[in-house]
Amino acid sequence: MSKKQALTEFHRGSILAAAERLFAEKGTDKTTMDDIAREAEYSKATLYVYFQSKEEIINAILLSGMVLLKKKIQEAIESHDDWYLSYDAVCRAIFRFYDENPTSYDAATVAMPLNQASEEAQKGVADILRVSGEIDEELAAFLARGIEDGVIRSQLPPRETVLLFWAALSGMVHTAELREGYIGRTLGLSRGEFLRRGSQLFLSAIAKGGGHAPA
Numbered sequence: 001m002s003k004k005q006a007l008t009e010f011h012r013g014s015i016l017a018a019a020e021r022l023f024a025e026k027g028t029d030k031t032t033m034d035d036i037a038r039e040a041e042y043s044k045a046t047l048y049v050y051f052q053s054k055e056e057i058i059n060a061i062l063l064s065g066m067v068l069l070k071k072k073i074q075e076a077i078e079s080h081d082d083w084y085l086s087y088d089a090v091c092r093a094i095f096r097f098y099d100e101n102p103t104s105y106d107a108a109t110v111a112m113p114l115n116q117a118s119e120e121a122q123k124g125v126a127d128i129l130r131v132s133g134e135i136d137e138e139l140a141a142f143l144a145r146g147i148e149d150g151v152i153r154s155q156l157p158p159r160e161t162v163l164l165f166w167a168a169l170s171g172m173v174h175t176a177e178l179r180e181g182y183i184g185r186t187l188g189l190s191r192g193e194f195l196r197r198g199s200q201l202f203l204s205a206i207a208k209g210g211g212h213a214p215a
Contacts (some may be wrong), residue, residue, distance in 0.1 A: 012050050015040045016064070019057045024102060028058060063199030065104025066131045069097050073138055083146045084203075090142070091169065091199035095192075098173045105173075136162050143206075152206055161206060172198040 008213075022031045033054055037047045050103035051057045076089035098105045139162045146152035176183065176191045183194050 008050070008061075011046075012060070015047060015050055016040065016061055019054075020061055023058075023061070024214050028054070056124060060139060062104055063124060063128050063131065065097075065101045066128060066135065068101070069094070069104070070131060070135045070138065073135060077138065083149050084207075086142070086144075087203060088199070090139075091195075094169055095173060095195050095199075114206055119150050139165065146207075151208060153208055156206055165202065168202045169199065174178065 019036045037044045072093040076093040079089045080086045140158035143158040147154050181193050
């Protein structure tokens, strides 16, 4: 990488980090390009050298997060020979990713921006959809491995099960986020314990014999 490329990446990274802080604090809708420029300590003119719109910034954050999520899921899948232990590692990786990257997680699993005006923004969406598809393929292949190993019920369509898996985990993480105090008072569970039990409940629905919790 040349010095010019390294400098460009540094400035882009600084802008994205500032935007991510603001998105987490104020939400994407209420954050403006002026806000991002001030937070990053750049002029608005300089900001527009690197990003033409807020949509491009959102897409760049989302794409970076999804590439990282894909890497974490791959590492979790490959971390154990035992399918159940790998499943537990995958769920833990996803929950940890949410804690560290809530904006990227929400955009990836709840609201995908599809209608973009600029050519650059449209390219960003195409890249996001590509990585999203690759993550789903990774998880579908993992489920297929579970079927081959005889631990997952063979009549389950892997791609459909992947969508149900995302729906289940997303519901869990948002419930745990919004009702952490209630869960602690009424169930006597920490947020982590609640999420772990929830992931095991989903496992019991797809595994032969109800599955088992990893040691």
